[in-house]
Amino acid sequence: MTTQRIRDFLATRRPDGPCLVVDLDVISDNFHAFRHAMPDSAIYYAVKANPAPEVLKLLAGLGSNFDCASVAEIEMALEAGATAARISFGNTIKKERDVARAHALGVSLFAVDSHEEVEKISRAAPGARVFCRVLTDGEGAEWPLSRKFGCVPQMAVDVLVYAHQLGLQSYGVSFHVGSQMTKVDAWDLALADAKRVFVSLAKQGIHLQMVNMGGGFPTKYLRDVPSAEAYGKSIYQALRTHFGNQIPQTIIEPGRGMVGNAGVIKAEVVLISKKSDNDDARWVFLDIGKFGGLAETMDEAIRYPIRTDHDGDEMEPCVIAGPTCDSADVLYEKNLYPLPISLSIGDEVLIEGTGAYTTTYSAVAFNGFEPLKAYVI
Numbered sequence: 001m002t003t004q005r006i007r008d009f010l011a012t013r014r015p016d017g018p019c020l021v022v023d024l025d026v027i028s029d030n031f032h033a034f035r036h037a038m039p040d041s042a043i044y045y046a047v048k049a050n051p052a053p054e055v056l057k058l059l060a061g062l063g064s065n066f067d068c069a070s071v072a073e074i075e076m077a078l079e080a081g082a083t084a085a086r087i088s089f090g091n092t093i094k095k096e097r098d099v100a101r102a103h104a105l106g107v108s109l110f111a112v113d114s115h116e117e118v119e120k121i122s123r124a125a126p127g128a129r130v131f132c133r134v135l136t137d138g139e140g141a142e143w144p145l146s147r148k149f150g151c152v153p154q155m156a157v158d159v160l161v162y163a164h165q166l167g168l169q170s171y172g173v174s175f176h177v178g179s180q181m182t183k184v185d186a187w188d189l190a191l192a193d194a195k196r197v198f199v200s201l202a203k204q205g206i207h208l209q210m211v212n213m214g215g216g217f218p219t220k221y222l223r224d225v226p227s228a229e230a231y232g233k234s235i236y237q238a239l240r241t242h243f244g245n246q247i248p249q250t251i252i253e254p255g256r257g258m259v260g261n262a263g264v265i266k267a268e269v270v271l272i273s274k275k276s277d278n279d280d281a282r283w284v285f286l287d288i289g290k291f292g293g294l295a296e297t298m299d300e301a302i303r304y305p306i307r308t309d310h311d312g313d314e315m316e317p318c319v320i321a322g323p324t325c326d327s328a329d330v331l332y333e334k335n336l337y338p339l340p341i342s343l344s345i346g347d348e349v350l351i352e353g354t355g356a357y358t359t360t361y362s363a364v365a366f367n368g369f370e371p372l373k374a375y376v377i
């Protein structure tokens with residue numbers, strides 16, 4: 001959403017070139033909405049969604065914890081004012097020396113999904129708390145997470161028993177239902193799996209304490225999405241169904257849902273052309289594309305709202321592409337994107353819902369194009 005503050009910033013500063021403008025007030029509102037919707041869950045912001053120092057500082061000040069995937073992200077969270085006790089090293093794929101560095105920095109909560117990773121943590125962070133990630137099917141997510149992370153629940157049981165044997169504190173279970181999850185009941189099956197892992201371990205005298213329910217909370221692109229409140233209600237119902245009156249500690253790790261709608265990219269139309277005289281669709285080339293930060297348009301998965309000064313004029317389906325010399329740098333072609341016929345070369349456009357997963361995906365200098373500039377206001 002383009003807030004008045006973002007409009008004012010763009011109107012007065014008139015930054016040249018494509019840039020992201022992030023409104024901290026929106027992030028603050030999102031944080032409060034999550035806290036209100038899920039008052040019993042600790043919030044661990046997924047740093048990779050937008051690691052701008054101003055964003056991390058705001059969230060640290062509001063009381064957020066942080067889900068980090070690397071030592072660099074851990075250092076950023078510490079720099080922003082979080083203590084090590086508020087940081088989770090949530091990547092299941094870590095170098096042993098990075099585990100040791102995190103441990104030296106005071107981090108004591110680590111994700112695992114294999115026996116091999118447990119061994120690294122037992123050596124490099126002895127006595128630490130570990131949670132095991134279980135696979136979910138990602139069904140219903142617009143940006144699903146594949147089988148890369150997690151193991152089947154039965155293996156999670158073995159992994160956590162092994163962690164216990166190696167002197168670690170087997171602490172809990174985690175999952176991620178898939179990003180941009182628009183079904184509020186998607187957590188139910190994963191919580192049923194989590195409960196089964198709890199029960200199996202309890203039979204062996206190991207008492208887990210925590211369920212990390214991951215991210216997946218959506219941001220509004222073209223279609224409306226359910227509110228944080230609706231997710232909170234549905235997740236609470238699922239917790240009650242599966243855990244009864246023994247609901248464990250819970251964590252949520254919103255990334256996209258925390259920052260997505262807080263950012264707007266200002267871009268410019270570089271060229272509008274056709275491929276033949278009788279071509280049906282105009283090609284609209286912007287000064288930002290897949291390599292400038294819009295990587296989530298891969299397979300046309302995420303469809304961003306694009307605003308122009310001509311909205312309301314007659315529309316026509318267009319191909320939208322980026323400025324680089326890579327032929328993969330096409331944003332929308334299979335599914336043409338309606339833009340005003342009056343849109344012309346040199347016009348500015350606003351790409352909304354771009355606060356998450358844009359600056360971090362932007363290439364360093366592909367074809368000499370600068371990485372995406374960001375202004376946090």
Ligand SMILES: *Cc1c(COP(=O)(O)O)cnc(C)c1O
Pocket residue numbers: 046048049067090091176178179180214215216217253254255256257
């Ligand atoms: C990326 C990630 C998140 C954030 O996911 P969103 O769908 O953006 O909310 C949360 N947890 C982990 C472990 C992640 O890797």
